Amino acid sequence: MQTDPALSRLLVLRSAAIAVQFIAVMVVYFLFEHQIALLPLLSVILIEAIFQLLSIFAYRKVTKAKPSAVLMQLTADLLFLTILLSLSGGATNAFVSLLLLPIMIAAVSVNAKGLAYTAVLAIAAYSFLLIKMPEHTMHQMQMTHHFIGMWINFVISAIVIAFVIGTLNSTLRAREATIAKAREQQLRHEQLLTLDGAAAQVTHQLATPLANLQLLFEELQEQQADDPIVQEMAKPLAQCKQQLEHFRALSNALRTGETQKVISAQTLQHTIEDAMTLHFPEQSLQWLNDAPQCSILSDAMLLPAILNLLQNAVLANKKNQQNTIEAHWQIDNQQLSLSLRDFGQGFSEQQMSALGGQLMPSKSGMGMAVLLSNVTLERLDGSLTLCNHQQQGAIATVSLKIV
Known part of the structure; x- marks a missing residue:
C-alpha cells in the first residue's frame, strides 16, 4: 500500500490489536474458563475486522491523508475498545489502560486540537465504563474509592501523555523544518x-x-x-x-563592505524607468500609481534583481504578442510592495512550485534569474512572491522593509 505513513502505522497496529483481542478472548474463555460474553465479544471483533478491511481498501492509494481521516480512525478504535471493555468487566478490566494508546498515537499524528479531542474522548470512555459499573459490585467489594482513584489516575495520565508527547512532537517538527530550511539555504x-x-x-x-x-x-x-x-x-x-x-x-x-544604502521609493521608480527604457525600449511600463513617500534598504544588486523579473515579464509578453507591463505600489504593515504584471500565459504548476527556490532547466532560461532575485531580496530583509493573475498573465511581487 502507498498509504500516508501516519495512517499506515495506525492500520498496522489495529491489525495486530484485532489478532491479540481474538486470541485473548479465546484463551480466557477456554483455558481459564471465565464466564465472559463470548458471542458478543466475537461479534464486536468481527465488526472491527470488517471496518479494518474497509479502511485498508479505502486508503490503499491515499499518499496524504487528511487529519480528519486519522481522527476518524482513532475514534473508531476508542469506540471498539470501549465496547469490548464494557463486555468484559468495564473499569475493573486489567486492560482498561489501553485507552491511553490512541492518545499516544494522536500525539504524533495530528495537531493540537485533534490531540485534545482524542484525550477528551478517551477520558469520556473511561468515565462511561466507571459509571456503568453496577453499584452492588462496588459496594460488595468495597472498592468505590479505589475505582475513583483509578479514574483520577487515568485522567492525569492522559493529560500528561498528551502534553508531554505533543510538546515533544511539535518541537521535533519545528526542528526538522529548521534543518530542512537550513539545508535548502546551504x-x-x-x-x-x-x-x-x-x-x-x-x-x-x-x-x-x-x-x-x-x-x-x-x-x-x-x-x-x-x-x-x-x-x-x-x-x-x-x-x-x-x-x-x-x-x-x-x-x-x-x-x-559598502554594499547597502537607504534610498527612497521615488528614486527606485526613476531608476527602474531608466533601466527599462534602456534595455527594453519596445515594452511599455505603466505605473498604476505613484511611488509612496518612504525609504527602503538597497544595494548594488537590487536593480538587477528587479530587472531580472522585468526581463522574464518581457519574455512572457513577447510569446503572447503583448508589449505592456503594469507596475503597482502598495504599503502594508511596514512593507513596501512592488507588483509587476505581465500579459503572457502565466506560470505552470511546476514553475510555481520551483521558481525562486532552485535552478530550473528551461529553454527560455527562467529559473536562474528568479533565484538570484529571490536571494537578493532575502538579503535585504525582503521577499518575492509569484502568482498568476485571474484574467491573464503573471504577477511578481517584490516586498521590501521600510526603514
Whole structure:
C-alpha cells in the first residue's frame, strides 16, 4: 500500500490489536474458563475486522491523508475498545489502560486540537465504563474509592501523555523544518557560489575581447560612419561596457563592505524607468500609481534583481504578442510592495512550485534569474512572491522593509 505513513502505522497496529483481542478472548474463555460474553465479544471483533478491511481498501492509494481521516480512525478504535471493555468487566478490566494508546498515537499524528479531542474522548470512555459499573459490585467489594482513584489516575495520565508527547512532537517538527530550511539555504548558497565564480571568470575573459571589439568599432565608425550596421553596433557594445563597469563596481563594493544604502521609493521608480527604457525600449511600463513617500534598504544588486523579473515579464509578453507591463505600489504593515504584471500565459504548476527556490532547466532560461532575485531580496530583509493573475498573465511581487 502507498498509504500516508501516519495512517499506515495506525492500520498496522489495529491489525495486530484485532489478532491479540481474538486470541485473548479465546484463551480466557477456554483455558481459564471465565464466564465472559463470548458471542458478543466475537461479534464486536468481527465488526472491527470488517471496518479494518474497509479502511485498508479505502486508503490503499491515499499518499496524504487528511487529519480528519486519522481522527476518524482513532475514534473508531476508542469506540471498539470501549465496547469490548464494557463486555468484559468495564473499569475493573486489567486492560482498561489501553485507552491511553490512541492518545499516544494522536500525539504524533495530528495537531493540537485533534490531540485534545482524542484525550477528551478517551477520558469520556473511561468515565462511561466507571459509571456503568453496577453499584452492588462496588459496594460488595468495597472498592468505590479505589475505582475513583483509578479514574483520577487515568485522567492525569492522559493529560500528561498528551502534553508531554505533543510538546515533544511539535518541537521535533519545528526542528526538522529548521534543518530542512537550513539545508535548502546551504544548497542554494553553494549554487550561487558556483554561479558567482563562473560569472567572474567569464567576465574577466570577456573584458579583453570586448575592448578589442570597441577599438575595431571605432575604426569602422571613422571609415564607414553612415553604414546602418555600424550604427546598430553602438548600442550592444555600450550595454556590454556598462555591464562590465557595473560588475567591477559591485566587486569593489563587496570588498570594501559598502554594499547597502537607504534610498527612497521615488528614486527606485526613476531608476527602474531608466533601466527599462534602456534595455527594453519596445515594452511599455505603466505605473498604476505613484511611488509612496518612504525609504527602503538597497544595494548594488537590487536593480538587477528587479530587472531580472522585468526581463522574464518581457519574455512572457513577447510569446503572447503583448508589449505592456503594469507596475503597482502598495504599503502594508511596514512593507513596501512592488507588483509587476505581465500579459503572457502565466506560470505552470511546476514553475510555481520551483521558481525562486532552485535552478530550473528551461529553454527560455527562467529559473536562474528568479533565484538570484529571490536571494537578493532575502538579503535585504525582503521577499518575492509569484502568482498568476485571474484574467491573464503573471504577477511578481517584490516586498521590501521600510526603514
